[in-house]
Amino acid sequence: MKLVALGFLGGATAIFVLTTVWQSYGAPGWVGYVKAAAEAGMVGALADWFAVTALFRRPLGLPIPHTAIIPNKKDVLGNSLGDFVGANFLSESVIRDRLRRVGVAARLGGWLAERENAERVTSELATVMRGAVTVLRDEDVQAVMEQAVVSRIVDVPWGPPLGKLLGRVFEDGSHHKLVDLMCDRAYEWVKDNYTQVMGVVSGRSPSWSPKFLDALVADKVYGEVLSFAWNVKTDVNHPMRLALDKFLGEFADDLRDDPKVMARAEQVKHQVLEHPEVQNLIGSAWATAKKMLLDSAEDPSSELRTRVRAGLMTLGERLRSDESLRAKADGWVEGAAAYVVLNYRAEITTLITDTVQRWDADETARKIELQVGRDLQFIRINGTVVGALAGLLIYTAAQLMS
Numbered sequence: 001m002k003l004v005a006l007g008f009l010g011g012a013t014a015i016f017v018l019t020t021v022w023q024s025y026g027a028p029g030w031v032g033y034v035k036a037a038a039e040a041g042m043v044g045a046l047a048d049w050f051a052v053t054a055l056f057r058r059p060l061g062l063p064i065p066h067t068a069i070i071p072n073k074k075d076v077l078g079n080s081l082g083d084f085v086g087a088n089f090l091s092e093s094v095i096r097d098r099l100r101r102v103g104v105a106a107r108l109g110g111w112l113a114e115r116e117n118a119e120r121v122t123s124e125l126a127t128v129m130r131g132a133v134t135v136l137r138d139e140d141v142q143a144v145m146e147q148a149v150v151s152r153i154v155d156v157p158w159g160p161p162l163g164k165l166l167g168r169v170f171e172d173g174s175h176h177k178l179v180d181l182m183c184d185r186a187y188e189w190v191k192d193n194y195t196q197v198m199g200v201v202s203g204r205s206p207s208w209s210p211k212f213l214d215a216l217v218a219d220k221v222y223g224e225v226l227s228f229a230w231n232v233k234t235d236v237n238h239p240m241r242l243a244l245d246k247f248l249g250e251f252a253d254d255l256r257d258d259p260k261v262m263a264r265a266e267q268v269k270h271q272v273l274e275h276p277e278v279q280n281l282i283g284s285a286w287a288t289a290k291k292m293l294l295d296s297a298e299d300p301s302s303e304l305r306t307r308v309r310a311g312l313m314t315l316g317e318r319l320r321s322d323e324s325l326r327a328k329a330d331g332w333v334e335g336a337a338a339y340v341v342l343n344y345r346a347e348i349t350t351l352i353t354d355t356v357q358r359w360d361a362d363e364t365a366r367k368i369e370l371q372v373g374r375d376l377q378f379i380r381i382n383g384t385v386v387g388a389l390a391g392l393l394i395y396t397a398a399q400l401m402s
Contacts, residue, residue, distance in 0.1 A: 001377035008384040009049070012041035033395055040391020041384045048383030052376045056365040070368055071361035078356025082349035090345045092338045099337060105329035109319025118312040122305050126297040133293050159262035163255025166248070179244060180233075187229040194222060 019027070019035035053059045054067040070077065088094070111117050232240045254261040296304035318325050356364070369376075 001374045005045070005049070005377045005380035005384075008381050009042065009045040012038045012045060012384055012388065016042060032399075033392060036395030037388040037392040040394070041388030044383040044385075044387020044390070045380055047387075048380045052379055055376070056369045068365070070365045074359065074361050074364050075353075075357050078353045081356070082352040085352060086345050086349040090341050090348060092341055095337045095341050096334045099334050100330065103330070104333045105319050105326040108329075109316045109321075109326065112312050112316025113320055114316075115309075115313065118309045118316065119300075121312055122309045123300075125308065126305060130294060130297045133290055133297075138287065138290070157262065157266060159255045159265040162265065163252045163257075166255065167252040179241065183229070183233040183241075187226075187233045190222075190226050190229045 015038035016035060019031050019038060022031055023035065050059050054064070055069050057071070058064060058067045112121065228240075232238050235241070251261075255265060256262075293304075296302040299305065319329060320326075
């Protein structure tokens with residue numbers, strides 16, 4: 001384009017020279033009009049060449065004031081650009097209006113409702129989860145678990161909350177099924193262990209007691225025990241059951257109110273937590289959870305990924321069909337964007353100004369010239385053409401007035 005613009009200047013110069021020479025040999029009158037147009041075209045081309053060149057460098061290397069504007073004013077232009085972007089693009093009203101017209105929630109809902117898109121998001125989430133789980137060191141996670149979980153368990157007394165929980169269970173009668181199971185098992189054990197019961201009773205009898213008498217007594221005792229177990233099993237209002245309910249209720253109250261029972265509960269808590277098996281369980285909890293997470297993330301058909309994908313599709317359908325949810329989601333997005341703009345606008349615009357300041361002045365001028373230079377060369381071309389027309393018009397007016 002520089003060559004094209006230079007060609008227009010060269011053409012105007014050649015025409016000017018030819019018409020000047022022709023006039024010296026007695027050219028017709030109309031040649032003066034052509035010469036005037038060519039002369040004005042030369043002036044316009046040179047003036048616009050100076051103007052375009054002055055933007056990026058000093059014309060002919062001369063220290064003319066107000067030239068090489070971009071290299072000299074690079075930092076000022078960067079600051080002005082940052083201020084312009086901040087005022088016209090990073091204002092709360094502009095951001096809210098743009099997001100409102102875009103309809104982020106509706107578009108996101110329609111996109112997520114498609115199975116392949118939900119699968120894509122699920123896959124990306126799985127990749128992120130794999131990366132996060134892999135990066136975390138096992139000893140760090142275990143230390144956090146011990147601090148955040150185990151220490152809290154140790155610090156919090158077990159008695160009062162456990163007593164409160166058991167009290168509600170006993171009041172609702174939710175423990176009766178467990179009591180029924182215990183009674184059933186007790187009855188079945190007595191029924192299936194006749195020999196053991198007989199042996200215990202016979203072993204307690206005096207050495208001088210006749211064997212047949214021991215057998216009769218043992219058989220009688222076994223029958224009573226079996227009958228007692230059967231009555232406890234079948235009678236929901238049996239005194240044994242009522243006594244058990246009373247005991248459990250009092251035990252729940254003691255866990256909440258009796259200092260001795262509460263202290264005993266604390267001892268049991270520490271014994272449980274300090275048990276080697278419990279310590280091993282705590283230590284291996286993260287390793288087990290880590291393996292489960294990695295396996296679930298790797299397998300596209302895992303329950304975790306299936307549920308995440310289904311949840312995303314459900315969310316997409318709701319965002320697409322539920323206007324109130326869509327409006328709420330759009331409000332969240334607008335609020336978040338407005339918060340970022342209001343609180344971090346200076347940091348965002350500083351990114352522009354700092355970047356421009358780091359640029360080399362001559363390199364910046366060269367890059368800008370490469371981007372917009374083609375259009376700027378049209379200024380030179382237009383200057384040549386418009387100058388020629390203006391010169392022709394002025395020469396014509398002068399001839400008419402003379």
